[in-house]
Structure formats: structure tokens, C-alpha cells
Amino acid sequence: MKTAAGTEQLARLRETIDAELDRLTSGDLEAPEAIRRAVRYAVLGKGKRLRPILVMASGEALGGREEELLPAACAMEMIHAFSLVHDDLPALDDDDLRRGRATVHVEFGEAAAILAGDALLSLAFRTLAGDPGESGLASRRIAVIQTVADAVGLSGMIGGQAMDLLFEERMATGEELARIHRLKTGALITASCVAGGILAGGSAGEIETLRRYGTALGLAFQITDDILDVEGTAEQIGKSPGKDQRAGKATYPAIHGLEASRRMAARRIAEAVEAAAGLGDRATLLRTLAEIVEARRS
Amino acid sequence: MKTAAGTEQLARLRETIDAELDRLTSGDLEAPEAIRRAVRYAVLGKGKRLRPILVMASGEALGGREEELLPAACAMEMIHAFSLVHDDLPALDDDDLRRGRATVHVEFGEAAAILAGDALLSLAFRTLAGDPGESGLASRRIAVIQTVADAVGLSGMIGGQAMDLLFEERMATGEELARIHRLKTGALITASCVAGGILAGGSAGEIETLRRYGTALGLAFQITDDILDVEGTAEQIGKSPGKDQRAGKATYPAIHGLEASRRMAARRIAEAVEAAAGLGDRATLLRTLAEIVEARRS
Numbered sequence: 001m002k003t004a005a006g007t008e009q010l011a012r013l014r015e016t017i018d019a020e021l022d023r024l025t026s027g028d029l030e031a032p033e034a035i036r037r038a039v040r041y042a043v044l045g046k047g048k049r050l051r052p053i054l055v056m057a058s059g060e061a062l063g064g065r066e067e068e069l070l071p072a073a074c075a076m077e078m079i080h081a082f083s084l085v086h087d088d089l090p091a092l093d094d095d096d097l098r099r100g101r102a103t104v105h106v107e108f109g110e111a112a113a114i115l116a117g118d119a120l121l122s123l124a125f126r127t128l129a130g131d132p133g134e135s136g137l138a139s140r141r142i143a144v145i146q147t148v149a150d151a152v153g154l155s156g157m158i159g160g161q162a163m164d165l166l167f168e169e170r171m172a173t174g175e176e177l178a179r180i181h182r183l184k185t186g187a188l189i190t191a192s193c194v195a196g197g198i199l200a201g202g203s204a205g206e207i208e209t210l211r212r213y214g215t216a217l218g219l220a221f222q223i224t225d226d227i228l229d230v231e232g233t234a235e236q237i238g239k240s241p242g243k244d245q246r247a248g249k250a251t252y253p254a255i256h257g258l259e260a261s262r263r264m265a266a267r268r269i270a271e272a273v274e275a276a277a278g279l280g281d282r283a284t285l286l287r288t289l290a291e292i293v294e295a296r297r298s
Numbered sequence: 299m300k301t302a303a304g305t306e307q308l309a310r311l312r313e314t315i316d317a318e319l320d321r322l323t324s325g326d327l328e329a330p331e332a333i334r335r336a337v338r339y340a341v342l343g344k345g346k347r348l349r350p351i352l353v354m355a356s357g358e359a360l361g362g363r364e365e366e367l368l369p370a371a372c373a374m375e376m377i378h379a380f381s382l383v384h385d386d387l388p389a390l391d392d393d394d395l396r397r398g399r400a401t402v403h404v405e406f407g408e409a410a411a412i413l414a415g416d417a418l419l420s421l422a423f424r425t426l427a428g429d430p431g432e433s434g435l436a437s438r439r440i441a442v443i444q445t446v447a448d449a450v451g452l453s454g455m456i457g458g459q460a461m462d463l464l465f466e467e468r469m470a471t472g473e474e475l476a477r478i479h480r481l482k483t484g485a486l487i488t489a490s491c492v493a494g495g496i497l498a499g500g501s502a503g504e505i506e507t508l509r510r511y512g513t514a515l516g517l518a519f520q521i522t523d524d525i526l527d528v529e530g531t532a533e534q535i536g537k538s539p540g541k542d543q544r545a546g547k548a549t550y551p552a553i554h555g556l557e558a559s560r561r562m563a564a565r566r567i568a569e570a571v572e573a574a575a576g577l578g579d580r581a582t583l584l585r586t587l588a589e590i591v592e593a594r595r596s
Contacts, residue, residue, distance in 0.1 A: 030481065031457030032464055039452065086416060091408035110389035111463055114412065118384060119456045121416065125423045126447035129440050138437035142427050145443065149424035154337065158417045159329030165409055166330055183328065 006288030010053060016066070017052045018044065020074050024127060031119075038108040038116035039123075043081040046099045050221070051076035054192040055199075057285035058210050061276070064200025068137070072144055072199055075124040076192045079148070082120035083157055083188075085113050092165070121152070137199070144195045151191035160184025172250035180250075181222045182215075189218035206279065213275035213286060220268035220293050226251035227261055228296070269294045304586030308351060314364070315350045316342065318372050322425060329417075336406040336414035337421075341379040344397045348519070349374035352490040353497075355583035356508050359574070362498025366435070370442055370497055373422040374490045377446070380418035381455055381486075383411050390463070419450070435497070442493045449489035458482025470548035478548075479520045480513075487516035504577065511573035511584060518566035518591050524549035525559055526594070567592045 025040045052073035059069040088095040088103040089110065096106050105113035128145050130137065150156055160183030163176075172180060193214030197207040229244045230253050244251050252261040269290055276286040323338045350371035357367040386393040386401040387408065394404050403411035426443050428435065448454055458481030461474075470478060491512030495505040527542045528551050542549050550559040567588055574584040 028452035028457065030477075031452035032460045035457065035460040036452060082416075086412055089412060091412060112460070114384055114387060114389060115456050115460050118380075118415070118419065118450075119452050121419055122447050122450040122456065123452070125443060126451060129443040129447060132441065132444055138440040141440055142436045143430065145423060145427040146430055149420050149427060152416075152420040153424060154326035154329035154334060154417050154421070158413050158420065159326065159333065162330050162333040162410070162413050179328075 006285065006291070009285060010288070010292075013053055013056055014049050016070065017049050017056075017073055017077065020070050021077060024071075024074055024078075024123070034108065035112055035115055035119065038104055038112045039119050041107060042085045042104050042116055043078055043120060045101060047077070047080075049077060051080050051188060051192040053285075053289065054189065054214065054217075055196040057283075057289060058193040058196030058213075059200040060196075061210075061279045061283040061286055062197055062200035062202040062206055063282065064196065068199055069196055071127050071130060072195050073192075075127040075148070076188065076195070078120045078124040078127065079152060079157075079188060082117045082124070083161070085117040085120070087161060089113060092161070125149070140198050140201065143198050147191050147194050147198065151187040156183055156187035156191075157185075160187070167250060171248065171254070174255045177250045177252070177255060181219065185222055186215060186218040189221070190214035193217075209275050209278050213272050213279075216268045216271035216275065217290060217293060220265050220272060220290075223252045223261055223265040223268065224293060224296055226253055227258065227265065229253075230258065266294075304583065304589070307583060308586070308590075311351055311354055312347050314368065315347050315354075315371055315375065318368050319375060322369075322372055322376075322421070332406065333410055333413055333417065336402055336410045337417050339405060340383045340402050340414055341376055341418060343399060345375070345378075347375060349378050349486060349490040351583075351587065352487065352512065352515075353494040355581075355587060356491040356494030356511075357498040358494075359508075359577045359581035359584055360495055360498035360500040360504055361580060362494065366497055367494055369425050369428060370493050371490075373425040373446070374486065374493070376418045376422040376425065377450055377455075377486060380415045380422070381459070383415040383418070385459060387411060390459070423447070438496050438499065441496050445489050445492050445496065449485040454481055454485035454489075455483075458485070465548060469546065469552070472553045475548045475550070475553060479517065483520055484513060484516040487519070488512035491515075507573050507576050511570050511577075514566045514569035514573065515588060515591060518563050518570060518588075521550045521559055521563040521566065522591060522594055524551055525556065525563065527551075528556065564592075 021043055025036075025043060028036060055073040055076055056066065056069050060066070084098060085104045087093050088098055089105055095103055097103065101107075103113075104116055108116070125145065128141060128148060130141055152158060160180050163180050164184060167176070167180075190211055191214075193210040194207055197210040202210070226244065229251060252264065256264065272290040273287060276283045276290060279286065319341055323334075323341060326334060353371035353374055354364065354367050358364070382396060383402045385391050386396055387403055393401055395401065399405075401411075402414055406414070423443065426439060426446060428439055450456060452460075458478050461478050462482060465474070465478075488509055489512075491508040492505055495508040500508070524542065527549060550562065554562065570588040571585060574581045574588060577584065
């Protein structure tokens with residue numbers, strides 16, 4: 001019952017986020033149409049919108065208003081889309097398909113994919129900075145930009161991707177795998193939660209709790225992804241199952257076995273639920289998200 | 299005499315900027331060493347440091363202090379370096395040499411070049427956001443981030459690069475060439491001047507004057523570059539002369555002829571000098587820079 005109401009709220013949130021992403025990427029009419037189309041193709045495709053939803057859910061848990069949170073939510077999806085476009089490039093993971101469609105470089109060419117990724121990253125920071133004239137929230141916005149830029153850079157997502165590329169020849173150890181995930185996907189997921197908290201004007205303690213929540217949820221999400229690669233159906237995961245396994249990639253099940261991986265995910269979910277509980281009654285959506293990640297696992 | 303003193307001041311500024319760029323790119327020890335080396339190779343190589351010097355000169359013209367301006371100055375150089383690394387990639391301009399050295403993708407591989415560019419762009423925004431805790435200048439910093447992100451994005455540098463790629467098959471017209479330059483190089487040069495003015499707490503009128511100065515200087519610089527491609531020696535321009543000409547690229551001399559191009563550059567220099575004069579006595583360095591661009595031309 002709780003999850004059904006939560007699912008409806010999530011669907012509504014996704015619509016709000018998609019409409020705003022649409023709006024934010026329809027300007028810039030000076031640029032050639034092809035590159036603007038590539039940017040929109042990259043960011044408006046299907047997706048779970050996990051990161052923007054986490055910004056909204058975290059901010060609302062601390063009493064933040066939707067309109068204060070929405071731009072940052074969209075910025076996090078732009079950054080996620082940027083990272084997928086560049087990671088899919090022939091020189092990196094060389095993927096032709098993403099979410100059931102041709103990847104950006106297959107559809108628009110490599111040059112457009114590189115530039116579209118770059119454009120998404122700069123538009124994300126532009127969006128985080130807000131509109132000129134509204135300087136009231138400047139110090140919160142600056143704190144968010146610091147947090148997000150750290151999560152994107154060499155000690156975050158980009159560093160994680162660079163590290164991932166080192167393991168094309170041998171499988172990573174358990175410790176290395178945890179570190180890659182922490183940087184490559186964990187940092188941005190955690191930053192989404194922290195950004196929501198900062199924009200809502202949360203206390204240092206509340207933001208620390210959101211950081212704990214995000215770290216635990218991000219890891220649970222990643223372990224679950226790895227488990228689904230072994231156990232899931234193509235429909236469930238939106239790509240061919242067993243791909244990582246066949247590629248000899250380090251995954252939680254490959255390193256720790258399925259049973260231990262399930263226990264690790266359950267422990268992280270419990271941590272996330274506990275952190276959400278610490279934020280009180282308004283953190284319903286954060287709890288729902290943890291339940292959804294848990295349900296996905298089974 | 300004035301220019302000799304100015305040249306000395308510029309050399310000192312370049313040293314300060316290079317030392318700070320070195321410091322700003324020596325952290326992030328969690329990332330693999332190869333990618334950190336690629337980032338430093340891209341940004342610490344030889345270069346005129348035009349954009350950071352413009353930030354410093356513009357800010358100091360309005361009484362800004364060096365330490366307030368230096369981070370933004372370095373951020374502009376990081377963005378410039380990011381754009382060179384990505385533009386040199388095989389899928390874009392496919393250049394093997396840059397400033398007399400192997401380009402980043404030739405030295406470190408394409409994957410590292412893509413990621414190093416991404417890392418430089420995010421580090422630039424991280425640097426513009428300043429240190430946590432210093433929230434006193436937050437609203438100026440937000441205004442700078444808005445200005446810079448606009449100059450980088452689809453209606454700025456990245457849009458200009460995308461537009462440039464359209465003219466591989468036919469030569470651009472004079473109007474198209476002016477538009478490409480305004481977006482591809484002009485936007486970031488102008489933003490450097492505006493950023494310095496904002497950080498120094500300039501009035502709207504002063505910032506508008508800096509915008510005029512930057513627009514004129516940027517265009518003069520670009521026309522001069524095109525003229526040097528025809529007339530210069532390899533030593534003067536740091537690359538083989540005649541390259542654009544042989545590639546059938548649209549340049550000012552190719553479209554307007556050498557004489558008219560010289561007149562256009564002189565007119566822009568005069569505009570820049572006039573704008574600098576409007577800022578009073580402290581704008582010496584801005585005047586020196588205009589003189590240097592002028593001297594370069596002959």
C-alpha cells in the first residue's frame with residue numbers, strides 16, 4: 001500500500017523532471033540543430049531518473065520546496081547523461097545500445113557525441129547556478145556546486161571511470177571493485193542526496209544523514225544491478241542479461257558469490273532505511289526508494 | 299617603455315598563474331596516476347595564458363585583489379585547455395601536434411584524452427565555486443559561474459565548435475565566420491573579462507565596458523591569428539604557417555583579403571583601447587594587452 005502510493009508519487013515526479021529537462025534543453029538556438037538534437041536525445045530518453053528523484057526526495061525530507069529543488073534535480077540527470085554519452089564512446093566502453101536505443105555516437109556521430117556530452121556538463125553547472133538576479137540562495141548554490149563538481153571530477157565519477165578502464169586486462173579485486181563503484185556511481189548518487197539537503201537548508205547533521213543514506217542506497221543499487229545481470233530477465237534490466245559475466249567483468253556476484261552479494265545488498269538497504277528513519281516523517285519517499293531497490297533485488 | 303614594463307608584469311603574472319595551476323591540479327590522489335598526468339600535461343604546457351591574464355587585468359582595472367581573481371583566472375585556462383584537448387581528438391579536428399608537443403590523445407590515448415578534458419571542465423567549475431566556508435563572495439561567484447557556463451555551452455564555445463564542423467565541405471561566408479569566432483573563441487575571452495569585473499565588484503556600467511573590451515580584443519586577436527597564418531614565421535606562431543590556407547579553411551584574409559583584414563584588426567584594437575581608457579588609470583594592463591596584440595600583427 002505504502003509502495004503503491006510511493007510509486008504514483010514517483011511517476012508524477014518523473015513527469016515533472018522530464019518536463020523541466022525538456023524546457024531546459026530547448027533554448028540555445030544559436031547552436032547548430034544537429035548538436036541540440038544530440039543533447040536532447042541523450043538526456044530525454046527513457047531512464048529511471050534516480051539521481052533527480054534523490055535530489056527531490058532528500059530536499060523534501062527536510063521541508064524544501066519543489067521549485068527550489070527541481071533545477072538541481074535536472075542538473076544531476078544532465079551529468080548522468082553526459083557520463084553515459086562519453087562512456088559509450090568507441091574509445092571507452094564502445095557500446096552501441098543504451099536503454100534499448102542506439103547510443104548517441106551511433107545516432108549522431110562521434111564528434112557530436114563528444115560535444116553533446118561537453119554541452120550537457122556545462123549546462124548542468126549553468127543550471128545549478130540558477131537564474132541571474134536571484135542571489136538570495138547564492139551561498140547554498142555555491143555549496144551545491146562545490147559538492148557536485150567534487151563528485152564529478154577526478155576524485156569522483158571521472159576518476160572512477162578512468163580506474164574502471166585499468167581493469168580490462170585483469171579482474172579487479174573486491175576492494176578495487178568497491179572503490180570503482182564508490183567513485184564511478186556512488187559519488188554522484190550521494191551528491192544528489194547532499195545537494196537536496198543543502199538546497200533545503202538542512203543542518204550539518206541532517207546533511208550528514210543524507211550522505212549516509214545516499215552512500216548506502218547507491219551501493220545497494222549497484223550490487224542489485226550486478227545481481228540482476230546474473231539473475232534478471234532482459235525485460236527487467238533493459239539490456240541482455242549476463243553481459244558483464246560474459247565480458248569477464250568484476251561484479252559483486254563474480255567476486256563474492258550470489259548469496260553473499262544478496263546479504264551485502266540487504267545490509268546496505270537496512271542502513272539506508274535507518275538513515276531515512278533518522279530524518280523523521282517527511283522522509284517517506286526516501287524510505288520508498290529504499291524499498292523499491294530492495295524489491296528490485298528479489 | 300610602457301610596453302617593456304607591461305611585458306615584465308605579464309611575465310610575472312604568467313608565473314603566478316602557472317604556479318597556481320600546478321597547485322590546483324596536484325590533488326585528487328584517488329584517481330589513477332595516468333589520468334592525473336594527462337590533465338596536468340594538458341593544462342601546464344606552454345601557452346600565452348591570454349584568458350587568465352584577462353581575468354586578472356580586468357579585475358585589477360576595477361581594484362580587485364590578485365588572490366580574489368587568481369582561482370577564476372586558472373579556471374578559464376582549464377576550460378581553454380579542455381576545449382583544445384577535445385577539439386584535437388581524431389573525431390574532431392584530428393590534430394597530432396599542439397604548441398609543439400604531441401596532443402593529449404597521441405601521448406596518453408583517446409580514452410584518457412576524453413576523460414582528462416571532462417575532468418578539466420569540472421575542475422574549472424569546482425575552482426570557480428571557491429573554497430567551502432568562504433561564503434562572503436557567493437553571489438559574485440554565482441554570477442561568474444552563470445557567465446562562464448553560458449560562454450562554454452551550446453550558445454558559446456561548444457556551439458561554435460559544432461558550427462565549425464559544418465564547414466568541412468564548403469567555406470563559410472564572412473558572416474558565418476564572424477559568428478563561429480564570436481562563439482568559439484570570442485565568448486570565452488569576453489567571459490574572462492566580465493568574470494574579472496564581477497569578482498572585483500564592478501558596477502553594471504564597468505562590466506559592460508569590460509564586455510566591449512573583451513569582444514573587441516578577442517576579435518582582433520582572431521583576425522591577427524588568421525593574418526599570421528599567411529604572413530608569420532613558424533617561430534612567431536608556434537606552428538607551420540599557411541596551414542589554414544592549405545586546408546581551405548575560412549579565414550579573414552581568405553574572405554576579405556589581407557589589406558581589409560589588417561584594417562579590421564586595427565579597428566578592433568582601437569575599440570579595445572577606447573574601452574580600456576573608459577576604465578581610467580588602473581586599466582594599464584588592459585591597454586598593454588591591446589598594444590601587444592597590435593604589435594603581433596605587424
